Amino acid sequence: MLLAQMLRQAGVDHLVVERQSRQHVLSRIRAGVLEWGTVDTLRRAGVGERMNTEGHVHETINIAWGGTELLSVNTMERVGRLMMAYGQTEIQKDLYAAADAVDAEPIFEADGVALHNFHQHESGPASISFLANGVKDRIECDFIAGCDGFHGVSRSSIPKEARTEYEKLYPFGWLGILSETPPLPILLYANHERGFALCSMRNPLLSRYYVQCPLTDTIEDWSDDRFWTELLARLPPEQAGSLRTGPSIEKSIAPLRSFVSEPMRFGRLFLAGDAAHIVPPTGAKGLNLAVSDVHYLSSALIGHYHGDDTGLDSYSSTALARVWGAVRFSWWLTTLLHRFPDQTAFDGRTQAQELAHLARSERAQAAMAEQYVGLDY
Ligand code: PHB
Secondary structure (H helix, E strand, C coil): HHHHHHHHHHCCCCCCCCCCCCCHHHCCCCCCCEHHHHHHHHHCCCCHHHHHHHEEEEEEEECCCCEEEEEEEEEHHHHHEEEECHHHHHHHHHHHHHHHHHCCCCEEEEEEEEEEEECCCCCEEEEEEEEEEEEEEEEEEECEECCCCCCCCCHHHHHHCCEEEEEECCCEEEEEEECCHHHHHCEEECCCCCEEEEEEEEEECCEEEEEECCCCCHHHHHCCHHHHHHHHHHHCCHHHHCCCCCCCEEEEEEEEEEEECCCCCEEEEECCCHHHEEECCCCHHHHHHHHHHHHHHHHHHHHHHHCCCCHHHHHHHHHHHHHHHHHHHHHHHHHHCCCCCCCCCCHHHHHHHHHHHHHHHHHHHHHHHHHHHHEEE
16 A cells, blocks of 8 residues: 555556455554654655554653663663654555555455466566456556565465475564553563563553564453463562553454565566565564665665666565574564573573663664664665
């Protein structure tokens, strides 16, 4: 939807084909910390108005560790940048509203989407076929942007021998809840012997919390009471004491994975976001990476219609360089903050040493902050 918005601003004709319904898309809770590059991109795209008033600016990244220690990194002081808390679901709402305002609704609930004629050697237009509202349709186009997520049809339409996949699975998941309670004023990560925890927010009356859990757990294993008890046990006493609990309004478990498929272009098909790469949520890079992909891809496509194909030709390598930066960072932060089931006493000591170093060293904090606030485009 952001790519569509940016193409629309530049007068490039396009159509969005969505497998799900609007309600389904808007009911999915995703991460909510925006890099400033994302904030700027949304503003430039003309969808920043509500974010500007409702978004909450974060100045610090906070890590509780060792039971009672709290390490706070002021990103403004360390690297001159801030972050903003504003939910992905809210951005999605704003993008739909912008499209509605100009009658540019996507085609929702498109079934059996298939991509055709997009290989380099194939001539004539590429096309997408699908079934919507009981009618078969086929749309011809110059290019296909595969922005359809990890399970979408785009990446799997690229012949297997033409892509290389890199993957790392983590032996735990995140149980997340949304609760209509005032959040802690800070973004707080916790490394605790019982496992990782995270306190985040959506707005002054809506909190988002997570605890690390075994992959075999289901949400039926986690009553609200059990969740709050476990969360509070993993936080330092001061934060646990001030945290307001209440009924959950959403609860889900997500496995953690790092995944990259290269290249991000095949002929006239360009992949963006989760279609090409997945990061674990530690560091909230998934949405931000999709936005930087779309930044590169929109300018490459717009360049093409001004007679310049250099952006299209460099899209995959440019996007992948930034993707691997975020993949490495979110792997590192995941490794630093979680308890691994097979963790040895040695692993525990090196992890604690790294946290102690981070607490002491402004240079180490700057290195973390630089990546957390997001690498330049
Ligand atoms: C969230 O607010 O959902 C969130 C925040 C920070 C993360 C991941 C998720 O690292």
